[in-house]
Amino acid sequence: MSKTPLYKPYPGPAAGWGALRSVTQAWMNSRQPLKNLRAMLRTNQHGGFDCPGCAWGDDPAAGRINFCENGAKAVNWEATRRAVDADFFARYSVEQLRAQSDYWLEYQGRLTRPMILRPGDSHYRPIEWSQAFALIGNQLRQLPDPRRAEFYTSGRASNEAAFLYQLMVRALGSNNFPDCSNMCHEASGVALNRHLGNGKGSVTLDDFAYADAIFLFGQNPGSNHPRMLEPLSQAVRRGAQVVCFNPLRERGLERFQHPQSPRQMLGNNSDPTHSAYFRPHLGGDLAALRGMAKMLWQWEQEAQANGKPAVFDHAFLQANSLDLTPYLALLDATPWDTICEQSGLTLAELERAARIYAASERVIICWAMGITQHHHSVATIGEIVNLQLLRGNLGRPGAGVCPVRGHSNVQGDRTMGINERPGQAFLDALEQHLDFHPPQEPGHNTVTALQAMLAGEVDVFIGLGGNFAQATPDSQQAHQALRNCQLTVQISTKLNRSHLTPGQTALILPCLGRTDIDHQASGAQAVTVEDSFSMIHASYGQLPPLSTEMRSEPAIIAGIAQAALGNWPVNWSELVADYDRIRDLIAACIPGFTDFNQRLQPPGGFHLPNPVNRHQWQTPSGRAEFSLHPLPASHLPASVLNSGQQPELILQSLRSHDQYNTTIYGLHDRYRGVSGHRQVLFINALDRERLGWPPGARVDIESLWDDAIERRVPGFSLIDFDIPLGQAAAYYPEINPLLPLASYGAESFTPTAKFIAIRLRPNTASNPPLSVSGAIINL
Numbered sequence: 001m002s003k004t005p006l007y008k009p010y011p012g013p014a015a016g017w018g019a020l021r022s023v024t025q026a027w028m029n030s031r032q033p034l035k036n037l038r039a040m041l042r043t044n045q046h047g048g049f050d051c052p053g054c055a056w057g058d059d060p061a062a063g064r065i066n067f068c069e070n071g072a073k074a075v076n077w078e079a080t081r082r083a084v085d086a087d088f089f090a091r092y093s094v095e096q097l098r099a100q101s102d103y104w105l106e107y108q109g110r111l112t113r114p115m116i117l118r119p120g121d122s123h124y125r126p127i128e129w130s131q132a133f134a135l136i137g138n139q140l141r142q143l144p145d146p147r148r149a150e151f152y153t154s155g156r157a158s159n160e161a162a163f164l165y166q167l168m169v170r171a172l173g174s175n176n177f178p179d180c181s182n183m184c185h186e187a188s189g190v191a192l193n194r195h196l197g198n199g200k201g202s203v204t205l206d207d208f209a210y211a212d213a214i215f216l217f218g219q220n221p222g223s224n225h226p227r228m229l230e231p232l233s234q235a236v237r238r239g240a241q242v243v244c245f246n247p248l249r250e251r252g253l254e255r256f257q258h259p260q261s262p263r264q265m266l267g268n269n270s271d272p273t274h275s276a277y278f279r280p281h282l283g284g285d286l287a288a289l290r291g292m293a294k295m296l297w298q299w300e301q302e303a304q305a306n307g308k309p310a311v312f313d314h315a316f317l318q319a320n321s322l323d324l325t326p327y328l329a330l331l332d333a334t335p336w337d338t339i340c341e342q343s344g345l346t347l348a349e350l351e352r353a354a355r356i357y358a359a360s361e362r363v364i365i366c367w368a369m370g371i372t373q374h375h376h377s378v379a380t381i382g383e384i385v386n387l388q389l390l391r392g393n394l395g396r397p398g399a400g401v402c403p404v405r406g407h408s409n410v411q412g413d414r415t416m417g418i419n420e421r422p423g424q425a426f427l428d429a430l431e432q433h434l435d436f437h438p439p440q441e442p443g444h445n446t447v448t449a450l451q452a453m454l455a456g457e458v459d460v461f462i463g464l465g466g467n468f469a470q471a472t473p474d475s476q477q478a479h480q481a482l483r484n485c486q487l488t489v490q491i492s493t494k495l496n497r498s499h500l501t502p503g504q505t506a507l508i509l510p511c512l513g514r515t516d517i518d519h520q521a522s523g524a525q526a527v528t529v530e531d532s533f534s535m536i537h538a539s540y541g542q543l544p545p546l547s548t549e550m551r552s553e554p555a556i557i558a559g560i561a562q563a564a565l566g567n568w569p570v571n572w573s574e575l576v577a578d579y580d581r582i583r584d585l586i587a588a589c590i591p592g593f594t595d596f597n598q599r600l601q602p603p604g605g606f607h608l609p610n611p612v613n614r615h616q617w618q619t620p621s622g623r624a625e626f627s628l629h630p631l632p633a634s635h636l637p638a639s640v641l642n643s644g645q646q647p648e649l650i651l652q653s654l655r656s657h658d659q660y661n662t663t664i665y666g667l668h669d670r671y672r673g674v675s676g677h678r679q680v681l682f683i684n685a686l687d688r689e690r691l692g693w694p695p696g697a698r699v700d701i702e703s704l705w706d707d708a709i710e711r712r713v714p715g716f717s718l719i720d721f722d723i724p725l726g727q728a729a730a731y732y733p734e735i736n737p738l739l740p741l742a743s744y745g746a747e748s749f750t751p752t753a754k755f756i757a758i759r760l761r762p763n764t765a766s767n768p769p770l771s772v773s774g775a776i777i778n779l
Contacts, residue, residue: 086125178444179445233273244278330578365607395613525552648687684727
């Protein structure tokens with residue numbers, strides 16, 4: 001197969017016939033299409049399993065088909081008959097496997113039994129569960145300080161697994177919880193907690209049907225949350241405004257063809273998914289929001305002078321917020337020239353957006369990682385809150401703030417206590433109900449965990465799901481951090497790069513996935529998850545596990561805890577015998593979960609209420625608080641300015657349509673027209689010409705920082721794309737080596753993956769081997 005990527009602009013809408021073809025291919029590739037088809041019909045259904053993909057909420061009225069194209073890919077990717085067993089590891093050394101692509105590694109199938117890589121070994125070898133638990137338990141007990149262990153969590157973990165995990169770690173004496181949320185929506189939690197007193201979104205799925213306007217910032221629902229396309233298209237159809245702020249013109253934000261609509265499918269029709277589309281500079285959303293608020297303030301002053309109806313909701317502000325004066329002074333002090341320059345939008349565009357906002361009685365503002373993965377993300381989300389406060393768009397139907405989370409239970413994990421800075425009320429509840437004193441000092445997040453690992457201050461790393469080696473920034477350093485550990489433990493469903501970046505000793509512990517039937521002593525078990533709208537759902541696996549050697553995540557955690565702690569502070573094996581017992585503990589310790597087991601019985605689960613919707617502000621002042629961040633003097637970090645080089649482009653990471661997080665389902669990106677390759681750089685043709693590169697040139701990408709570390713990724717092909725001047729885009733995780741570990745958000749520590757200063761250099765190396773058939777190439 002040629003290593004030259006194929007590029008052909010995609011003419012179709014999001015979803016529709018293209019999605020059906022893609023889903024059919026995923027079914028056939030699973031090697032058990034009929035079983036998986038039956039299982040798919042139980043996705044997001046009462047008594048079925050919750051989709052292991054994104055955290056978008058379930059619609060109880062959706063009928064028998066309540067999944068999207070990417071959800072189908074996630075299910076079929078997990079529910080495959082391919083097995084990575086002991087024979088596989090005997091056949092391939094770690095070095096041979098390390099040479100393969102991430103796509104090839106996961107394509108090989110499900111991990112089926114515990115494996116160990118001992119010091120000096122070239123191959124993973126089988127190990128019994130009892131021996132694996134004993135090894136981990138001994139290592140944890142022998143630590144001179146429990147803080148010399150890191151406990152990572154993926155958003156795929158269930159509430160039951162997450163609660164047991166945090167209990168085990170705190171019983172050991174640590175709050176070290178590097179978590180996938182540290183790398184995505186951490187800024188959302190920081191900003192919403194600070195200004196509203198609750199770190200979660202305030203809207204429900206039903207609110208989208210009542211909104212007069214829906215604003216989307218830095219989000220691509222077509223690939224990342226496809227079920228969101230239906231409420232967006234419905235909103236436009238009923239006359240609501242859907243306003244998008246995104247540098248790229250993403251297909252899901254343009255047109256949508258509903259796969260369950262005979263009218264659209266047979267007529268090959270589609271609905272628009274926006275009514276206005278603005279394309280800001282990378283990092284320019286804070287200035288754009290400030291400009292909209294400044295417009296509202298000007299119109300408010302004009303209304304006061306002319307005796308016209310107020311633009312601001314003064315009754316709401318007086319009842320719920322602190323003094324507005326400092327924020328209005330900040331608006332007055334921010335020049336229009338600065339706002340337009342930083343936002344990349346004209347005054348006319350900002351006025352249009354503000355007029356749509358002001359004319360709408362009920363407004364929802366949504367955002368995703370295009371907002372949260374910047375240095376000033378906390379300030380930007382604070383400005384979203386400011387805008388909503390000015391018009392009273394909180395705590396009423398059809399209005400609110402909506403951070404659209406990524407993985408299916410990343411929000412639930414945080415609710416269960418996966419937090420390096422836990423609230424005191426949560427720690428006190430653990431102490432009261434479980435009779436032990438949890439550690440009080442803050443632990444490590446993802447960035448500080450990596451820093452500690454690099455400094456030789458960590459002996460043990462345990463990963464509950466995910467692919468830490470590839471998800472984290474600054475790949476060269478992240479991989480070294482893992483290798484510095486004495487023991488690395490990966491609790492996983494499939495083979496990935498983290499298994500091939502071992503500590504001195506490495507364990508792979510194969511776990512059940514969301515689709516697998518989970519049998520424990522009391523029978524088949526349900527787990528629970530929390531979606532972006534704070535709905536708690538039960539999830540029941542539907543397919544027999546591929547191997548009897550697989551264990552559930554709660555059972556694996558309990559096995560480790562039993563080996564390290566014995567029957568303290570709980571009887572771990574009794575809890576795992578019946579997950580109702582875990583949920584009873586959750587109900588005792590965490591507000592909102594009273595009668596947890598009983599409330600799971602009705603279809604749709606139950607909602608965790610947000611105090612914001614009752615206008616109860618759990619802030620120090622007891623009021624909603626305005627953010628008072630000035631616009632940054634420059635978006636370029638000082639370390640880039642001090643590097644002695646000027647960036648040629650600003651790069652953002654993005655996902656292809658054939659992936660979810662670090663999981664690569666295939667080498668195609670249908671909506672962007674790319675097939676057969678992932679090492680591509682989307683660039684404006686005028687920028688390519690300015691920099692002197694011919695069409696399709698293969699280049700190395702080099703990032704700029706002042707720490708004397710060369711960060712370069714080789715062999716990326718330039719693709720002319722409709723992207724604003726000065727910007728570029730490429731796929732994650734391939735560009736993670738370019739992102740310095742020290743480049744993270746103020747207060748959030750979230751890696752700044754949407755703003756990387758780069759230069760292009762002549763290609764110095766060929767592309768890595770490609771695989772599309774499942775055969776190892778070029779060993």
